[in-house]
Amino acid sequence: MxxxxxxxxxxxxxxxxxxxxxxxxxxxxxxxxxxxxxxxxxxxxxxxxxxxxxxxxxxxxxxxxxxxxxxxxxxxxxxxxxxxxxxxxxxxxxxxxxxxxxxxxxxxxxxxxxxxxxxxxxxxxDINDNSPVFFHEPFTIEMVESTSAGTSINPDGSKFPELVLEKPLDRETVKPHELILTALDGGNPPRSGTALVRIIVTDDNDNFPLFTEQLYKVNVNENIPANSIVATVTAIDKDEDVNGQITYSFSKTSGNANNKGTFTINSLTGEIKTNSNLDYELVTNYELAVQAKDGGGLVSHCKVLVEVMDENDNVPEIYIITLSSPIPEDSAPGTLIALIRLHDKDSAENGEVDCKLSGEMPFNLVFSSNSFYAIVTTGPMDREKVSNYNITIEATDRGSPPLSSYKTIRLEISDVNDNPPIFMKSSYVAYVPENNLPGASIYSIHASDADTGDNAKITYSISSKNTEDHAMSSYFSLNIETGVIYAQRSFDYEPYHEFVIEVTASDNGQPSMSSNTTLTLKVIDQNDNSPKLLYPSAESGSSAGFELVPFSAEPGSLVTKVVAVDADSGHNAWLSYQFIQVSEPSYFTIDEHTGEIRTHHIFQEKDILNHKVVVMVKDNGIPSLSATTTVTLVVADNFQQVVPKFVNQITDEDSQSNLQLYLVIALAVICLLFIITVMLVVISKCTKSKPFPVYGPLSSNLYPQVDPRMLSQYTSGTLTLPYSYNVCVALESGESDFTYMKTNQNVPVDNLIDADDSGLGNESLKESLKTRSQIQVSF
Incomplete structure (x- = not known):
């Protein structure tokens, strides 16, 4: 129950x-x-x-x-x-x-x-499930026939049962006696066991061997070496000769130690030795039954109790019952990591075990009950600093000397998204030349994330800080995975010197974390702009005006200054000035850096007083770009001296230029008329119509008058007839000018004088120029 x-x-x-x-x-x-x-x-x-x-x-x-x-x-x-x-x-x-x-x-x-x-x-x-068992069956007992009635015989050396001789034995009548011995236990129902007791009647041997002790008790350490003496039994027989010679042997033993041969006994000396190593954890005690038998067949028994003493020969055993791995790095303090159980096969203090964790770690060992311990967290963990722990458990018993064992468990720390992407710098500066190829990569930016997995997967995005008036996407594109920035178009340094871009790196964690950095993209100037002349303006032509140089000017006097600018920057905008067309000897010098034109020496009456100089402005780029302008310099003490000379020069120059133009036009017309005349003659001969009229003598005109009615038959539509042309040919052989002009062609005086200088003249000068500019040419 x-x-x-x-x-x-x-x-x-x-x-x-x-x-x-x-x-x-x-x-x-x-x-x-x-x-x-x-x-x-x-x-x-x-x-x-x-x-x-x-x-x-x-x-x-x-x-x-x-x-x-x-x-x-x-x-x-x-x-x-x-x-x-x-x-x-x-x-x-x-x-x-x-x-x-x-x-x-x-x-x-x-x-x-x-x-x-x-x-x-x-x-x-306990239940009655085992029947009584006799260790020896049958029992063989030798009794001397002279044994007196009433003698008690103990078959197994204990106090009971007793076999009592009721009447004298007679060996000659019955030599062997066989009895059935039955043993009943006290169970319900009782169980029984039987044994055959055989009594052999022998001749007189009237003294049994007697042990010095009926029960021997010895204590033996379990680490005693094999073949060590644990006990010695001694029996004495008062008989002599053969009847007094004793031999020792094991008669029975509790358990199966004798069957395994754990102990041996010397049959002559009674020394009991270990035959193999003892182990307290397997058998704590042995009960050895020893018998002593004399030469006459009389036997006596004793018991030897061998108590095995425990030695601290077993290290504590560590069992991992449960293990939670991995655990998140943000696990709360007190989170259960592992449940362990300790066991030591030794006994008493040798089997009592203390446990601890080796090293400094954010874990602690908490005693539960009996031999159970729990490993729990004691503080925060950071996977980025330590991604896993090797937790070593040390178990030590209380033996002398103590024995220890170790077991290491590996705890993996799983990542949580607790680190944002980090750029190496808070700001970056990159340079890209203007006029770059669209689509080329211009910079690669990178951020790192100390987390792992999706928590460390970074995507990039960009936004602008200074391009409110134009879309960022029209200038840049970004590979969201690699952080490589590409140019969408060619940059022009002149309108935009730099772009300030905000780059955002976001991880893929939940929730996502991000960080920003600033990329300043500076456009590097290229020499793609020529110098632009501000003074004198190149738009008004080479004859836009003139600069008055006092006749009495000292050498080094400032005459004028050529002013130019360059839209580029840096070295590309460094300008230098120089003359590219200058008379010899040079009357003027120009400063290479400032563009200032100064007199070179004192002017004299014989010197040329009207100068045109061509100034080239060149930048410092590679290759360099340049612009030119013509500056007219007139040496005179006052403006009244300048106008006649200046007007004559202009008239001569314009006349020469016009004569050349008119000569070309006249030659073209003459050739055309000659071709028409030849065609008319050929046609006249071929058709043989009415003969050509005889023309009069050569008149003052270059060609005779032609009958319009006759020409109308052969005209090709190139010239509309009738027309008369006035041709002027130079009469002197030294003159090579050929002029073809309409009658009464007028040249406005306003074209000869710069509008800015119109206030310097007077009406009489203008009238004089108008009169001189009215040229009539006729044949």
Missing amino acids: KHLLLKNKGIRWQVILSFLFSWLCHLASGQIHYSIAEEMRKDSVIANIANDLGLDIKKLSSRKLKILSHISEKYLYVNLDNGNLYIKQRIDRETLCGTETTCLLTCDAVLENPLNVFTITIEIQ
């Missing part, structure tokens, strides 16, 4: 690092006692431990209920569906506990989430 006794020892709180675990870690322990009979059938129900422990049956699986024990695991198991504790296999009390008075089977019921450990003690009750 089984019964239940539940002793509440209370729930105790184990607090390690009180500021971390005061709200988390509490571990309860209790003890449950059951009593069952041995030899119960497999899968027999012992009890419902869920009800006894007050647990919710529905939560047994989630709390991972386990039955743990060094021995009990092969005898017991629990069903998580109903909470029943079952017999896994038949339990034989004699096999499990031997001859011990009380046989207890101890195990631990372990629950997780939260952690609780309960001790379960099961007492195995």
